[in-house]
Amino acid sequence: MEKIRLRVESGICEIYFGGGWESLLSRLCYPGNTFIITDSNVNSLYKDKFPDFPVLVVEAGEKSKSFQMTSELIVRLAGLGADRNSLLVGIGGGMVSDLTGLVASLFMRGIDCAFVSTTLLAQVDAGIGGKNGVNAGGIKNIAGTFRQPEFVICDPLFLSTLPLNEYRSGLGEVVKYGLIGNRDIFLRLEERYVSGSSPENDFCESVIPECIKIKTAIVEMDEKEGGKRRLLNLGHTAGHAIEAATGLPHGVAVAHGIAFAALVSEEMGYLSYDERERIEKLLEQMDLLPPLDVAEGKISGLVFLDKKRAMKDISFVFLKGIGEAVIEKVPLEVINGWLKKKGY
Numbered sequence: 055m056e057k058i059r060l061r062v063e064s065g066i067c068e069i070y071f072g073g074g075w076e077s078l079l080s081r082l083c084y085p086g087n088t089f090i091i092t093d094s095n096v097n098s099l100y101k102d103k104f105p106d107f108p109v110l111v112v113e114a115g116e117k118s119k120s121f122q123m124t125s126e127l128i129v130r131l132a133g134l135g136a137d138r139n140s141l142l143v144g145i146g147g148g149m150v151s152d153l154t155g156l157v158a159s160l161f162m163r164g165i166d167c168a169f170v171s172t173t174l175l176a177q178v179d180a181g182i183g184g185k186n187g188v189n190a191g192g193i194k195n196i197a198g199t200f201r202q203p204e205f206v207i208c209d210p211l212f213l214s215t216l217p218l219n220e221y222r223s224g225l226g227e228v229v230k231y232g233l234i235g236n237r238d239i240f241l242r243l244e245e246r247y248v249s250g251s252s253p254e255n256d257f258c259e260s261v262i263p264e265c266i267k268i269k270t271a272i273v274e275m276d277e278k279e280g281g282k283r284r285l286l287n288l289g290h291t292a293g294h295a296i297e298a299a300t301g302l303p304h305g306v307a308v309a310h311g312i313a314f315a316a317l318v319s320e321e322m323g324y325l326s327y328d329e330r331e332r333i334e335k336l337l338e339q340m341d342l343l344p345p346l347d348v349a350e351g352k353i354s355g356l357v358f359l360d361k362k363r364a365m366k367d368i369s370f371v372f373l374k375g376i377g378e379a380v381i382e383k384v385p386l387e388v389i390n391g392w393l394k395k396k397g398y
């Protein structure tokens with residue numbers, strides 16, 4: 055088992071890679087009661103592995119990432135006798151960790167939480183870094199807080215039951231890490247999915263901790279997303295709108311957003327034609343660019359709705375090469391122009 059430590063002003067989070075369910079059991083000597091939040095799919099598959107604590111099950115799917123569910127969970131926790139010393143453990147993918155993190159930060163003005171990340175996407179991204187949130191009014195993650203979990207447990211073992219489309223979704227975020235911080239990850243993905251000659255049998259075993267380390271390093275520099283952490287939003291400007299418009303899994307929508315960011319980066323003269331082609335080819339070979347069945351103008355409309363309240367300029371993540379990204383402020387109208395040109 056490997057331990058990766060994330061240390062920021064608000065606290066320390068220990069991320070354990072490997073160790074399976076025993077790793078959770080050994081970390082639950084808590085002064086107060088422990089409560090588990092999970093979703094219906096994860097509960098059906100793994101409830102026998104859960105430690106013996108009250109389990110609050112929410113319906114699987116993005117719909118549960120809502121204010122209504124946050125408030126329902128808070129009321130149920132109060133009814134079950136949770137108090138300031140309780141620990142909330144979210145067991146599931148990014149939906150569960152985003153929701154659990156928000157509930158933990160609001161219940162009695164804040165209690166401790168921890169995650170067992172059971173999707174690839176949550177292991178490499180959503181469960182790490184302390185950002186939580188819910189959707190409202192059709193806008194992704196419009197409300198949330200920063201709250202570091204006490205610990206996070208990741209293990210590729212949990213991925214054995216993950217449907218292929220959800221595994222692929224996690225790979226969308228892995229491509230992102232290859233583009234923003236570690237060219238080697240991109241090259242290994244190319245070997246695996248483009249040339250089909252990967253010698254790595256234990257791909258997840260090696261790539262998940264690498265992604266976790268990239269994310270922890272960025273979060274340690276910029277916990278509250280004032281600057282460098284925005285690099286992690288590569289592909290998310292269009293991606294969030296694509297996710298909301300199509301219901302595609304998060305990482306697949308982000309992959310479309312990455313292809314869009316690469317295209318715009320090429321138009322701006324930041325990225326070469328060849329590199330943009332390589333990125334698109336990899337995403338296609340990974341089945342991460344399924345055709346989008348949405349009316350023209352819908353995605354640009356959603357991006358506008360998403361961003362207009364916040365600011366006139368958007369911090370857009372451009373690619374300057376494979377493994378190198380930069381953040382630049384771009385007026386919202388300019389981004390809308392690019393989206394419309396693409397037919398979005």
Ligand SMILES: NC(=O)c1ccc[n+]([C@@H]2O[C@H](COP(=O)([O-])OP(=O)(O)OC[C@H]3O[C@@H](n4cnc5c(N)ncnc54)[C@H](O)[C@@H]3O)[C@@H](O)[C@H]2O)c1
Pocket residue numbers: 093094095096099114115116119146147148149150152172173174175176179180181182183184185186187194195212213214215216217220223303304305
């Ligand atoms: N907070 C952050 O920093 C951050 C970063 C990236 C994404 N996110 C959020 O994460 C969410 C996406 O995360 P996700 O892709 O994990 O989605 P998810 O949590 O909805 O899980 C996807 C599906 O997989 C199922 N599942 C989970 N674990 C399983 C397992 N081991 N076996 C079988 N099925 C399993 C779930 O029930 C669900 O149906 C989005 O809401 C996104 O906004 C947050």
